[in-house]
């Protein structure tokens with residue numbers, strides 16, 4: 055049985071991924087310091103539920119503790135690492151860029167150094183569509199130079215990719231970097247658009263809309279992201295970068311209208327100016343991922359939102375701890 059170490063395994067994407075890896079028959083070592091999750095108590099509950107699985111081990115530690123990370127890789131004979139742990143989100147990175155550089159760049163370096171010293175050769179790294187910045191032709195293609203990130207967060211993700219490339223060149227490590235395009239689904243971080251819109255509309259609170267509503271995003275359902283990572287895992291060779299998006303776009307205004315349709319409720323909109331660090335469009339070309347490992351996102355945005363809505367309603371009735 056292959057043993058996969060997942061950093062950030064208690065986060066939004068990490069929880070879904072850990073569950074699917076276990077269902078697929080992998081052994082999972084989940085490393086998370088649990089202090090940056092949006093809801094530490096419920097993350098702890100959900101991850102300790104998964105950690106009760108006989109093939110799952112939860113290690114509550116900081117990825118920047120290089121010696122501890124290396125020791126875990128050696129002790130559990132880890133065969134591959136999926137590195138998700140990071141400070142996520144564009145806007146807070148403007149408020150505390152030092153924290154982002156430390157967690158995301160030093161954190162990634164610690165993962166790479168631990169792998170080098172423990173002899174682990176395969177890495178899947180969570181990057182972001184934000185590395186493309188503004189002014190790039192659409193859809194975004196992986197061969198764009200991506201040298202003008204517009205937020206400290208985006209910079210740390212691009213720097214992380216470059217560190218990975220460095221370890222491939224120097225130490226023949228096999229690394230695939232995945233540029234995720236706005237991931238949504240049950241358990242999404244509450245400050246993100248779909249999650250915040252849904253909750254506020256359900257609770258009849260005002261919905262904050264930044265800009266004039268014409269900014270455009272490629273939203274990707276969590277199940278499609280997890281399918282993509284699982285499909286790529288056996289074929290990681292050399293160094294490469296892949297967009298994981300849906301390949302479809304929608305404006306903020308249209309997204310709100312869709313959420314109104316799904317919930318059957320009208321939003322009260324509070325408008326605020328565009329936020330510095332935000333880009334005007336994200337749009338993934340997904341040909342490379344499709345060609346290399348059969349990536350085929352299948353969930354329509356309306357279906358994904360309906361699923362998320364049903365999940366939110368269910369959690370309000372049964373308590374927050376079901377994934």
Ligand SMILES: NC(=O)c1ccc[n+]([C@@H]2O[C@H](COP(=O)([O-])OP(=O)(O)OC[C@H]3O[C@@H](n4cnc5c(N)ncnc54)[C@H](O)[C@@H]3O)[C@@H](O)[C@H]2O)c1
Pocket residue numbers: 061062063064065066067068085086087088089090091092115116117118137138139140141142143157161180181182183233234235236237238243
């Ligand atoms: N969700 C998205 O739309 C999206 C889009 C692009 C990229 N990404 C990237 O995907 C990854 C996962 O995102 P997410 O939405 O699940 O975020 P999340 O905040 O829900 O999860 C991140 C997890 O990493 C953990 N973590 C952070 N720093 C750590 C450290 N130093 N040591 C140990 N654990 C640490 C946190 O406790 C948290 O559980 C991140 O790297 C993020 O940048 C996410």
